[in-house]
Amino acid sequence: DTEVTQTPKHLVMGMTNKKSLKCEQHMGHRAMYWYKQKAKKPPELMFVYSYEKLSINESVPSRFSPECPNSSLLNLHLHALQPEDSALYLCASSRGAGGPFFEQYFGPGTRLTVT
Amino acid sequence: AQKITQTQPGMFVQEKEAVTLDCTYDTSDQSYGLFWYKQPSSGEMIFLIYQGSYDEQNATEGRYSLNFQKARKSANLVISASQLGDSAMYFCAMREENAGGTSYGKLTFGQGTILTVHP
Numbered sequence: 001d002t003e004v005t006q007t008p009k010h011l012v013m014g015m016t017n018k019k020s021l022k023c024e025q026h027m028g029h030r031a032m033y034w035y036k037q038k039a040k041k042p043p044e045l046m047f048v049y050s051y052e053k054l055s056i057n058e059s060v061p062s063r064f065s066p067e068c069p070n071s072s073l074l075n076l077h078l079h080a081l082q083p084e085d086s087a088l089y090l091c092a093s094s095r096g097a098g099g100p101f102f103e104q105y106f107g108p109g110t111r112l113t114v115t
Numbered sequence: 116a117q118k119i120t121q122t123q124p125g126m127f128v129q130e131k132e133a134v135t136l137d138c139t140y141d142t143s144d145q146s147y148g149l150f151w152y153k154q155p156s157s158g159e160m161i162f163l164i165y166q167g168s169y170d171e172q173n174a175t176e177g178r179y180s181l182n183f184q185k186a187r188k189s190a191n192l193v194i195s196a197s198q199l200g201d202s203a204m205y206f207c208a209m210r211e212e213n214a215g216g217t218s219y220g221k222l223t224f225g226q227g228t229i230l231t232v233h234p
Contacts, residue, residue, distance in 0.1 A: 042206055042224035064122055088158050100169060101148050106160035
């Protein structure tokens with residue numbers, strides 16, 4: 001089973017709201033990722049967690065706050081977002097983060113609209 | 116310089132025919148991995164196929180095969196017997212072993228190719 005689940009599928013939020021995106025995998029993977037993707041563009045890496053510790057933050061604004069409560073779960077907390085943050089947010093996982101050999105499995109994404 | 120180049124913004128193919136999607140890459144690492152992903156309009160990124168830099172055989176997965184030419188730094192995806200459901204965006208991606216400590220775990224994507232399969 002190579003399933004990564006994400007909730008919600010769609011989210012509309014105002015610029016003053018606080019919301020969270022959730023990602024879950026039960027493949028025993030030890031690395032999890034958040035990506036942001038604009039229409040017709042490749043995904044852009046935001047964060048990498050390895051063994052539940054944040055290993056990469058790609059200079060993401062602090063209005064995005066990741067959290068990895070356990071090895072199966074990854075959250076992205078959103079606060080005071082801007083309209084330009086509207087995008088598809090993809091979660092992914094892989095067996096490990098290091099080395100070139102681990103394929104990443106992606107979830108279906110959350111389509112976020114900031115009004 | 117771009118690490119992954121996909122030169123075909125869009126490709127068209129007739130159903131049941133084969134199609135090749137181009138991908139060239141740039142790295143100074145000896146150890147790296149190349150991946151292809153499919154993204155239908157629904158948004159999910161679907162892993163298709165993987166080729167390691169040390170693999171001597173071209174990777175194959177069902178109707179997908181990867182034409183790996185290491186000296187030319189190319190990793191083209193070949194889809195045989197195209198189906199209407201193959202219509203999607205296709206991304207080539209690379210992970211390097213020694214991308215640097217700040218790039219640990221990073222997957223670098225190309226700009227993608229939109230494939231349209233005609234009946």
